[in-house]
Amino acid sequence: MKHIIRITLAAIVMYSKLYAAERPLSFDKFYKASMKITPGTFTIYQDNDKYYMEIPAQILEKDVLVIGDITQGYSSLIAPSSGVIKFSQGDSSHLNIIRQEYKEAVSPSYNQEMEPLVRLSNLVPVSFVVKIEAYGKAPGSVIIDLSRQLREGGQFFSFRDFNALSRPDPERSGVQTIKAANDAVTFTVLRTQTDQSTQGGGKKMEIASAFLLHLTFQLLHDEQMQGRESDPRIGFSTVAFNDFGKSPYSVKNVKLIRKWNLSVKPADTTAYQNGVLVAPANPITVYIDRNMPSLFVPYVEQAIRQWEKAFAAAGFRNVFQISRNEEDNRLLYGKLLIKWGSVYNNADQSVIADPRSGEILAAKLTISEHLADNLLPWYFVACGLKDQRVISNFNNLQVKGELLEWVTANAMGELLGMENNYSGSNAFSTSQLRNTSWVKTHGLTSSVTDAIPFNYVAQPADQLPVNTLIAHVGAYDSLAIGWAYKCFRNEQETKQYLSNISYSNTALRYVPQENNDPFTQRLDLAADAVNASTLGIKHIATLYPQLESITAAMPGGDQDWALFDELSKAMLKTYDGYLKNVLWHIGGQSERPVLRNYNDTPVVYVSKKEQQQAFNFLEQYLFNGVPAFMKNKRAIRLKGETMDEAFQRMADAIIARLLNTDVLASLVAAENTMGNKAFTAAELFTLLDKTVFYNFSTTIIPDAHHVSLQRSMVSQLIQAVSKNAITSGLNGANEVLHVYFVHTLKNIDRMSKTHTDSTTRTRYQLLKQDIEKEYLMKPL
Structure with missing residues (x-):
């Protein structure tokens, strides 16, 4: 009995010690006079x-913005855990x-009796927990330990999917500075790690x-931005x-656009409503590195x-500070x-938005000179x-600056929510794009968010000013x-406002991007x-034959032919791009938003005439074959x-696309x-027969280029029919494909x-042997 009592007493003492260890310290026991305080x-x-x-008591249950931002290093990543x-x-x-997380709501239109039910039925998931180390000095406040979260990473500031920051060494990592302002505290933290890399020959290094890093906690204001529902006419x-208050009898999926919270100062309300441009109550601060x-x-x-200029359409001026x-x-x-960093192929854009209202809370853009170099x-x-x-002078700095202006303007669209x-x-005609007056007024595209940077349609004889050759914010953007x-x-x-948008006005038309849409390439x-x-292509036809002399006359003389090589490759790549722009029109279709009094045609097909012209091109x-102006022994x-x-490589890709x-x-x-x-599959196949096989004439002897085309055609056809076997069932596409395959096989025989x-x-x-070996001998 005494033995049992001793065991019981020992267990009580052990539990009491564990409980005391788990229980938060009082502030007096926690605080040391040697501590450095950042109020x-x-x-x-x-x-x-x-x-x-x-964390003061009044901040519990309030919205806090958490941001992990790489401010220096070879990445510009914002921690995915930010929000x-x-x-x-x-x-x-x-x-x-x-x-x-915001999945269900009740707006004030209908079903208000649903609001308490939705609120009570939703269990808010806890993402993670942190231990309370001590009670704060003020009643109700608590103190948590951030040491490991700052040095090594954690759930507040997680970069676990970024390998170079996935396991920092705490011995070589630490807090550099602490700054408190604007209801926020920011830790500047150095994180360092070493990784093993296998080099050529299996050597490990x-x-x-x-x-x-800048790691930030910031208390947000209580009032949420009023959201704006999306509309398919604007992207x-x-x-x-899911909103239970939008319909009296059903649940409606609501989409709110992402945007910054710009509002009108009360003193400016009358002027704003009278059409006077006013400065927003809360302008966007833009820091340029x-x-x-x-x-x-x-x-x-x-x-x-x-x-x-675009914000003038919203009634605002001086939106950006x-x-x-x-x-x-x-x-x-x-x-x-807007940071200056290590980006090479594309500008790096990051947006942090509130999932409840769509409000953009903060954003970051990283650019570099490399982006201009890539465009040059x-x-x-x-x-x-x-x-x-x-x-x-190929490396003209003024031109580089103008290209960086386009990169920034293009990226800003996404940072503004677009x-x-x-x-x-493709809002304007080629004749409009060659007209100085038109381009000065309207630009070369209706939206700078389009990926096309400059006007390759205009010709030297059109004499467009150089400052009109690069795209700017356009009518759709406004x-x-x-x-x-x-x-x-x-x-x-x-x-x-929305009803004033005319579908027939191509400059104001938004079309969502689809892979096969020829109008959103x-x-x-x-x-x-x-x-x-x-x-x-007319530019290439004129420039390419002169390329050796042009590069030789540039500063440095291009002694090692490096610039000639770079520009020669650029010409071939651009030429291929012009071919692809046309290619997408064959079999092209575009899905369009259907709205009453706006548009009632859900799918637009490219006309027969345009597709025939595309194939002829x-x-x-x-x-x-290779046009005479593209033949250059130096380039070879x-x-x-x-x-x-x-050219055969380009033809392989294009034939594969057509099939x-x-x-x-x-x-x-x-x-x-x-x-x-309509332009039909049968008409496409007829044109391929004519172009590739000379209509299977028994007297025409194909040249070397057409011999290669025929091999490619047969190879691509075999691959296409193999991937789309009719054993699993017929559909319109595989039926016409197999009919053409049988037709081709008979003619080849x-x-x-x-x-x-x-x-x-x-x-x-x-x-014929290739077909028999690769396809006909395979079980269907």
Whole structure:
């Protein structure tokens, strides 16, 4: 009995010690006179290498913005864990951390009796918990330990998917500074780690990486932004949830657009409603990195001013407050940072938005000179004949600045909440794009969010000023910003704004991007793709034969032919791009939003005439072989690939596209919808027979280029029918494909026996053997 009592007493003592260890300390026991204190909304206590944060009672259950931002290093990543959280009391020793998720709501229109039911039925998930180390000095406040979260990473500031920051070494990582202001505290933290890398030959090397981070907690204001529902006529990114109050009898999926919270000062309300431009109550602070070369800063500022013009449509002026003050070099609420960093192919954009209202809370854009360098060869090919600056000096700094202005203006669309409008580049005709007066007024695209940077349609004889050759904020951009950011007095005003958008006005039309949509391709320009690409090729036809002499005359003389090689490749790549712009029109279809009094045609098919013209263009500039102006012995020696091989490579890709079942399905659908007004799969195959096989003539001897085309055609056809076997069932696309395959096989068999030229007969026999080996011998 005594033994049992001893065991019981020992267990009680052990439990009491464990409970005491788990229980938060009182402030008096926690606090040391040697601690360094950073006072603020979130007071920080530093005890040597330990960092504690006090959370006042009034902040519990309030919205807190948490941001992890790489401010220096070879990445510009924002931690995916960044966003809105709430600190909520858990058990007596822990805080619950709740990340804001918003899936259900009740708006004030209908079903208000549903609101308490929705609220009670939703269990808010706890993302993670943190231990309460001590009670704060003020009643109800608590103190948590952030030391490991700051040095090593954790759930507040998680970079676990970024390998170079996934396991920092705590011995080489630590807090550099602490700054408290604007209801926020920001820790500047160095994180360092070493990784193993396997080099050529299997040799292993250690690679050390270091990043300087800004890790921030910021208390947000209580009032949420009034959300704006999305509309298919204007492209904005969205947040979505189910709303029980939008319909009296059902649940409606609501999509709210992402946008910054711009509002009108009460004193300016009357002026605003009378059409006077006013400054917003809460302008967006734009910090431009002090590390950005001073040469490029004016171009970045000009890109921002382009968007100021768009905000005039929303009734605002002075929306952006540009700063280069290092005090603003923190990613906080209402701030947009434009950083100068390590990006090579595309600008790096990040947006942090509230999932409940769509409000953009903060954003970051990273650019570099590399982005201008990447665009320069393309600009040389597209605009060199019209801009002597790049002909005389390829690395002209003024041109680089103008290209960076476009990069910034293009990226700003996404940072303001917009989706890219890739239909903006085909809003205008080629004749309009060659008219100085038109381009000065309207630009070369209706939206700078389109991916096309410059005007390759205009010709030297058109004499367009060089400052009109690069895209700027256009009519659609002003329309979109006007609708998204205007403070409408009521729902009727909002609907009236939208009703004024005419579908027939191509400059104001938004078309969501689809892979097979010929009108939303990233690099197209003008409403007439064939004419536009023909005009683009005219530049290459003039420039390419002169390329050796042009590069030789540039500073440095291009002694090692490196610049010639770079520009030669750029010309071939651009040429291929012009072919692809036209290619997408064959079998092209475009899905359009259907709305009453706006548009009632859900799918638009490319006309028969345009598709026939597109094929004729491909025949002229690809299937007929290398044009004389593209033949250059110097390029062959440098590239290691003959121009014939390059053209065959391009032809392989284009033939594969023409035989793709997506294209064939579109042609079948168009024929079912339009009847004899449609360009059909049978007509496409007839053109391929004519172009590739000379209509299977028994007397025409194919040249070397057509011999290669025929091999490619057979190879691509075998692959297509193999991937789309009819054993699993017939559909319109695989049916016409297999009919054409049988047709081709019969003709190849006939040609292998009846062609008048013995060598050609042998080639057809080999093609027939390829088909038998690769397809006919396979089980169906």
